[in-house]
Amino acid sequence: MFQLRQLKIFLAATETLSFTKAARRVHLSQPSVTEQVQALEQSVGQALFVRKNNRLTLTAAGEKLATRARELLAMADDTFRVVRDNLEEQGGTIRVAAPQTLCTSLLIPVLTRFVDRHPGTQVVIQERNSSATAQAVLDGTADLGLVHGWPANDANLQADLIARDMPVVVMPPGHALSRAVDVRPDALAAFPLIVTMEGCRYREYLEALLQEAPVRPSIRGIADSVPALVQMVSAGLGVSILPKMAVDSAEAAARVEWRALSTSGDGLPICLLTTDRQPVRHVAAFIDMVRLATASSDEPMPAFDVKNRAGDVAVTK
Structure with a gap:
């Protein structure tokens, strides 16, 4: 056996x-x-x-x-x-799955505040790509997940839109585009691009944004991760487009500059993934803190069933 x-x-x-x-x-x-x-x-x-x-x-x-x-x-x-959950105790384990960029920019700051308030709670961070994050939540090996963009349709998965991440143009320090307050997509035609691999959510997002440009820039380099992309941009090989949270880490900030991309879109969704299983108390408290940290106004963000996304454009992997 x-x-x-x-x-x-x-x-x-x-x-x-x-x-x-x-x-x-x-x-x-x-x-x-x-x-x-x-x-x-x-x-x-x-x-x-x-x-x-x-x-x-x-x-x-x-x-x-x-x-x-x-x-x-x-x-x-x-x-x-x-068996372990005791509503009279503050302890417990929270298992969170997310891509590397959201772990660094969103999860770690929230976790720092959470463990200060709940010192008996153990937190397990599972660094996964978007597809593996959704699967971990469905399997029950993660209590919740965070992803950029919408996950693939699944009747058992609930995606809660908690924020939108706006695109930025990433460039080497002192680049010609750094003199602008924001950058129009057509301005990128004069510079080579560094992109992530095909199938990556950030690559799909970049491709969608470049549809607004009359002339498509040439691709000079392809990176298999955001840290590798930042290194290539820092070395002067080209510029790139990423959601802002992907370049919010201290390491990225020390290597590159960024400027807002002028676009007609609403930004890339950041979704909290759960199932219909009722979370235990400490997990529910952590979910509430994630929502509070990402709330941009006093208006509550709507929850969407993945099967019915009411008019939103999906960026899927």
Whole structure:
């Protein structure tokens, strides 16, 4: 019979398709991850991965087990949470998933204030891309998630619009565009662009904004992360467009300058992801603090079911 620990290791391998990356995620050695997966394969009597040219692909049995493993782990987490939760105590654990930029710019400042008020609470931050963040919330391995843009449609996922992040033009210090108060999209045609990888939410956002420009700038460089993009811009390879929160970190501020992009859009949505499960008290308190930190006015932000987004344009991954 398999163990919950083996299922967690197996899911890490299914999400990364690499025993080496899975080992880093679960804080084990690569041989230990391989051993646990092999033991799981012996328990179920079937191969779970096809191993070819140092790459992993799930078998049909692996796909089925991954689905059931997520359900089992979510049930186990819910069971332990119900047993441990005591409404008379201030303690507990909050598991939050979010991309790196929102972890740095939004979550860490909120967490600093939250733990001051709730010193007995343990916080687990899961750095994930947008798709993996949504999946973690659905699986029950995260109590809530934060993403830029709307997640893919799912009847079991609720997306709460808590703020909008306006676009900025990122440039090296002393760049010609730094003399402007804000930058029009057509002004970018004279400068090469640095962009993130295709499929990245920030890349899709940039592509949508550039539709307002009569001439499309040329792409000089492609980065696989925001920190890498900031380094390339800082080195003078080009300029870029990002949501402002993506360049709010102290590290980015020391390397580059930014100016607001003049656009007719409303900015990129920042969504809080939850499910219809009732959160325990300390999680609900943290959600309230996130909403308060991102509120731009006294007007409450509306909540949207992901299936019915009432006229909003989705930026999906």
